[in-house]
Amino acid sequence: MIAAEKVVKERAVIKLPVNPIALAQDLGIEVLPKPADNQGVSGILLRRGNNFGIAYATHIDSIGFQHFSVAHELGHYFLPGHIDAVLSNGDVHASHAGFASGDRYEMEADHFAATLLMPRKLFTEAMLTAGDGLEAIEKLSAQCCTSLTATAIRFTRLTRDPMAIVISTGDRIDYCFMSEALKEMQSLNWIRKGDPLPKATATYAFNQNPERVLRADHDEDSSDICDWFGSDRSLSITEQLIGLGNYGKTLTVLTALDIEEQMKEIEEDEALVESWRPQFRR
Ligand SMILES: [Zn+2]
Numbered sequence: 001m002i003a004a005e006k007v008v009k010e011r012a013v014i015k016l017p018v019n020p021i022a023l024a025q026d027l028g029i030e031v032l033p034k035p036a037d038n039q040g041v042s043g044i045l046l047r048r049g050n051n052f053g054i055a056y057a058t059h060i061d062s063i064g065f066q067h068f069s070v071a072h073e074l075g076h077y078f079l080p081g082h083i084d085a086v087l088s089n090g091d092v093h094a095s096h097a098g099f100a101s102g103d104r105y106e107m108e109a110d111h112f113a114a115t116l117l118m119p120r121k122l123f124t125e126a127m128l129t130a131g132d133g134l135e136a137i138e139k140l141s142a143q144c145c146t147s148l149t150a151t152a153i154r155f156t157r158l159t160r161d162p163m164a165i166v167i168s169t170g171d172r173i174d175y176c177f178m179s180e181a182l183k184e185m186q187s188l189n190w191i192r193k194g195d196p197l198p199k200a201t202a203t204y205a206f207n208q209n210p211e212r213v214l215r216a217d218h219d220e221d222s223s224d225i226c227d228w229f230g231s232d233r234s235l236s237i238t239e240q241l242i243g244l245g246n247y248g249k250t251l252t253v254l255t256a257l258d259i260e261e262q263m264k265e266i267e268e269d270e271a272l273v274e275s276w277r278p279q280f281r282r
Contacts (some may be wrong), residue, residue, distance in 0.1 A: 003078050004115035008122075016126060017145040018117050029077070031070060034060045042097035043069035045088055045175050047078050052077060062145045065098075068113050071098035075112030082109070099150075118154040127158065133183055134218070134240035134253040137165075148244065148251055153177055162259050164175040164191075164228070166252040170207055171197050174249060182256065188229040198227040203241050203252045214252055215244035228254060235262050 011023055012272040021282040024031050034044065034055040042065075046053040072095055076082040085105050096103075099110050118140075126143055131217040141151040152165040167174040176191035197204045202221035206212055207220035212219075223239035225231045237256040244251055 002115055003080075004075070005119055005121075006110045007074070007078055007116060010121040013119070013122075014121050016117065016143050017067075018071075018122075020067050020074055020113075020116060023116075024070060024074055024077075025079075029054055030072075031056070032209055033066075040096060041094045043073045043095045045086065045093045045095070047083075047091040062147070063145050064150075065142070067117060067145050068147065068150065069095070069097050071113035071116045072106075072109045074116065075109030076105070077141070079108055079112055089099055109114060114146075114150050114154055118144050118151065120158065123154060129157070130153055132161070132257065133163070133238060133240060133255045134220075134251075137251075137253060138242075148242065149247075152251055152253065162256040163203045164254045166191065166203070166228075166254065167249050168197050168203060168252065169249050171204065184232075185231050186260070188225070189231075191228065200227045201252075202239050203250060206241055206243070207250055210248075213248060214245060216243045216245045218242050223254065225256065225259075233263070233266060236268075 007023070008018065013023070028051070028171045030053040032053070032055050032056055039059050041117070042057050044055040046055065054070055054073040056066050058066065074087050074212065075102050076093060076095075082105055084220060095104055095109065097110055097113065099107070101107065108273070108274070112183065123140070123144070127136065130139045137148060137152045137155050140155065141148050156163060156165050156177045156179050157172065159179050160181055162179060162185065164178040164182055165175055165259055173191055173193070173195045175193050178190070182188070201223055202219050206217070206219050220238070220240045223237050224236050226233075227237040230238075235256065237254050239252060239254055241250055241252040
């Protein structure tokens with residue numbers, strides 16, 4: 001079992017949101033808000049003898065960010081080998097949580113945090129009544145006290161539907177996550193970090209206006225899978241997006257719920273054409 005799932009089970013967490021501050025305090029770890037002086041640091045893990053403490057940053061005024069920061073430090077506390085690695089040069093480790101660091105231990109602690117705050121069982125149960133697409137992600141983000149981005153990534157990993165999320169800045173794609181069901185579709189190109197945002201999309205038009213990103217505006221349109229993934233077949237998908245405010249980025253949710261029906265129709269049409277073909281060969 002994944003370390004974070006084990007913690008949730010052992011600490012008998014039975015409903016959302018998971019509160020990592022209460023969880024740490026239960027373990028005898030002192031948790032303190034840290035004055036907003038060092039903007040790059042999300043949290044600190046401290047050791048005094050056999051005791052541990054966590055300080056979390058408050059310069060971003062968001063419970064989601066603070067919970068994630070504390071959960072990240074708990075990752076260092078629980079994950080095998082972390083304490084030895086991150087406290088190898090002393091008794092203080094300063095973290096950069098939020099999937100921005102390329103360091104192995106920071107990334108592992110981020111994944112731990114996402115899983116701790118959105119444990120598979122509770123999260124998939126909540127998904128059943130959350131609906132689809134961006135509305136579902138917004139609902140679950142409120143329910144779990146997690147950022148829209150972290151929630152969107154977790155949702156994409158756990159859904160059975162064909163969908164993808166794209167994070168973009170201006171005319172560039174920062175990254176994209178595809179669900180398993182979408183990855184299984186053939187002849188799709190996977191979007192790479194730094195790829196240009198396709199010009200025919202609502203997201204491209206939205207990002208031309210940074211004011212809308214800052215205001216956290218919503219937008220929605222139908223889109224073509226070819227524009228995003230260069231498929232050899234034109235299939236209609238839903239494109240929903242929201243500006244991520246001060247973060248300066250946009251979250252786009254691409255859902256393709258009826259894509260199998262669309263493919264079936266195309267295949268039937270192709271079969272029909274094929275069935276007529278021999279008559280013209282005479
Ligand atoms: Zn860290």
